[in-house]
Amino acid sequence: MRGPSDNPDEAADDAATSGRRRPSEAVILGGLLGLCAVVLLPILAFGFVYDDGWTITANGFLRQPADLPLLLSDEAARRHVPDAFRPTLVAFDVLAYQLLGLLAPAHHALSIALHLLVCWLGQRWLGILGAPLDLRAASVALFGLLALHAEAIAVISFREDLLAAALAFGGAIAASQALRANSARRRGGHALAAAGLMALAAAAKMSAAAAPILWWIAEAAAPWSDAPLPWRRRLAAAAPLAAGVALAIGHTLLTHGALSPYGGPGNLRLFANRVGVGPVLAESTVIHLGYLQQALLPFGLSPEYVDRGASWGDPAVLLASAALLALLAYGLGALRGRRRPLAALAILGALALALPTSNLAAMPNMRADRLMYLPSWPLCVGLGALLLALGRPLARALRSPSLAYLPLALMAILQGSVLQASAQVYRSNGAIWTVAARRAPDSARAQALLAEALLASREREESEGPETRRLVSAARAHCRRAEALDPLDELSHLCFARVAIARQEWATAEHRLRRALELSVDRSHRIIAALAEVTLDLPGRSEAERSARALEIIDAGLREYPYAVELWVAAGRLRHRVGDPTGADAALARAFALAPERWETSALTIEVALDRGDPARAIELLDERHRVLDAAAPGLRAALERRAWDHSRLFSPTSGGSLLLSDPSTGASLR
Amino acid sequence: MTRKFLTYVLLAAMTIAAGSMACGQTLSDLDNGDETDGAT
Numbered sequence: 001m002r003g004p005s006d007n008p009d010e011a012a013d014d015a016a017t018s019g020r021r022r023p024s025e026a027v028i029l030g031g032l033l034g035l036c037a038v039v040l041l042p043i044l045a046f047g048f049v050y051d052d053g054w055t056i057t058a059n060g061f062l063r064q065p066a067d068l069p070l071l072l073s074d075e076a077a078r079r080h081v082p083d084a085f086r087p088t089l090v091a092f093d094v095l096a097y098q099l100l101g102l103l104a105p106a107h108h109a110l111s112i113a114l115h116l117l118v119c120w121l122g123q124r125w126l127g128i129l130g131a132p133l134d135l136r137a138a139s140v141a142l143f144g145l146l147a148l149h150a151e152a153i154a155v156i157s158f159r160e161d162l163l164a165a166a167l168a169f170g171g172a173i174a175a176s177q178a179l180r181a182n183s184a185r186r187r188g189g190h191a192l193a194a195a196g197l198m199a200l201a202a203a204a205k206m207s208a209a210a211a212p213i214l215w216w217i218a219e220a221a222a223p224w225s226d227a228p229l230p231w232r233r234r235l236a237a238a239a240p241l242a243a244g245v246a247l248a249i250g251h252t253l254l255t256h257g258a259l260s261p262y263g264g265p266g267n268l269r270l271f272a273n274r275v276g277v278g279p280v281l282a283e284s285t286v287i288h289l290g291y292l293q294q295a296l297l298p299f300g301l302s303p304e305y306v307d308r309g310a311s312w313g314d315p316a317v318l319l320a321s322a323a324l325l326a327l328l329a330y331g332l333g334a335l336r337g338r339r340r341p342l343a344a345l346a347i348l349g350a351l352a353l354a355l356p357t358s359n360l361a362a363m364p365n366m367r368a369d370r371l372m373y374l375p376s377w378p379l380c381v382g383l384g385a386l387l388l389a390l391g392r393p394l395a396r397a398l399r400s401p402s403l404a405y406l407p408l409a410l411m412a413i414l415q416g417s418v419l420q421a422s423a424q425v426y427r428s429n430g431a432i433w434t435v436a437a438r439r440a441p442d443s444a445r446a447q448a449l450l451a452e453a454l455l456a457s458r459e460r461e462e463s464e465g466p467e468t469r470r471l472v473s474a475a476r477a478h479c480r481r482a483e484a485l486d487p488l489d490e491l492s493h494l495c496f497a498r499v500a501i502a503r504q505e506w507a508t509a510e511h512r513l514r515r516a517l518e519l520s521v522d523r524s525h526r527i528i529a530a531l532a533e534v535t536l537d538l539p540g541r542s543e544a545e546r547s548a549r550a551l552e553i554i555d556a557g558l559r560e561y562p563y564a565v566e567l568w569v570a571a572g573r574l575r576h577r578v579g580d581p582t583g584a585d586a587a588l589a590r591a592f593a594l595a596p597e598r599w600e601t602s603a604l605t606i607e608v609a610l611d612r613g614d615p616a617r618a619i620e621l622l623d624e625r626h627r628v629l630d631a632a633a634p635g636l637r638a639a640l641e642r643r644a645w646d647h648s649r650l651f652s653p654t655s656g657g658s659l660l661l662s663d664p665s666t667g668a669s670l671r
Numbered sequence: 672m673t674r675k676f677l678t679y680v681l682l683a684a685m686t687i688a689a690g691s692m693a694c695g696q697t698l699s700d701l702d703n704g705d706e707t708d709g710a711t
Binding site: 021023027028035038039413414416419422 | 672673675676677679680683684686687688689690691692693694695
């Protein structure tokens, strides 16, 4: 074994710095994991934000566990199941929903637990590779508190990165155990576990597919061994990891017909489809140097970045390319002959793990903090080693062993402080898009979604008040900015449509929604729902024509997005408005089955019952679903209760609930 | 030694909390968002 304590100089350092009695491994790791948990505790108060609506709160598929086998075929993608190309994640989300419902603090606690698990598994793997406890603990402290992880941990739906990392580390541990196993039987068991865990990891998020490369670098560099194990044995142990990745890629190919689930050249959300791969890759070099800076010195973190292309001749691109190439060259040199194996692991490992999200394959976001979750781990290991090395001379000079950990502690405190502060951005959609528009003012998405957040913040009771007018005007200004920045982004047009709806300008709303639908390649259910409802209000057309067109749109949407709750609610509302109470009830029953927590469905169901003249059913629903309705605006709930009470008073039970058979003034039955 | 270590961990947690407050910024809240754009 080659390690700090075998080197005479470093052994002396260790003796000087660690003291005679130091806390047990369990206390050190438990204490540090506890510290990470405490720092992340404020996240428990956050709600569902960002993509949580699409993948969790309004995702009806999570309420249909019997449909899980669809994930193994192309049927899930055809039915627009959110993240159908990540079957492990969807299965995990189904399980989490079945266990936790829509209790946001519980989901956040799950994310924190996953993050701590990743920290623990990472150090466990380092332990198998022979790393000393100091370094393993440093990796836990730095990775656990890295500010760059705020987005991945604080947004519930981004637990995909945490889950994939945990499974990838599980696979790496199993592969390393297989490599060191004495018996063929144990080797086989570990290899099987490695393949399975790696397949699950890549099926949770394909960016984990680079984990076998990290494993190979770590085993080849063998920073804490005298020599790496024979390459033939390493190859045999790496094969199951590669097989696991191949299995996940095969699944994506089978279910999506292509390696990328993001569609072909028609998808304008992929910036490479607009400007070509070259400019995107040029900009990607600057992005990756930025990631490195953000990992080491945590400033410039943002919930949003602007997609842009660059020229290879730009000074920033030239400098970034040179810096990354220099790092690559240094890493390869460090690996050659195992001259600096730990540096090789940190640099080459991070570069390898960043490869899947490096824009070589087009992605909807060229840059996002969460993409660096797993790639930052080798960096944390390298940084931990560097900070420990910096502390040793300090401890020796000042004759205080504890000072050996001072640089590490200072870095951990810096990262932890920024992590806790940065996570606050993700507490609500309003906060996210306010900050996004401030930090990335040239992002059309940030401008459009900030406008939506402004419109959503209107008080329902004051639809015509001065505050509402101010919010609508401010939203419109953001829509204009969004359209000027990117007229091909469907969100810009959806933004104008929302403003038009708020101003009851139905023709404008319809025009904008149709344009948004033309530009949208996925997640079009919200546009379809709004278009169907707006179509029913279009001026200059007969009622029959408007009704027929609106129902046609919503029915087509439901065929395309059968698990989208918003569409079922819109269908219920439309059918109610066109005088089809049976159809409305059926649609609302489906909406309730797909998202029973949604108060709007229940409120509308009660309204339908009241309009149909069935106060008994309305009162029954008010009683049955009182917990769900607790989330509704008090004014709305009070109005429903008042109406139900008035109906029951005005229409006697013997009247059969029909207005035509009752005397509205007395409530007496005319029958 | 264990007690000393845990004291350091506690101290780090408190320093991080103070540091976080120093890094934080006040944002205008738009938190009374609705779950839908439709009307019932």
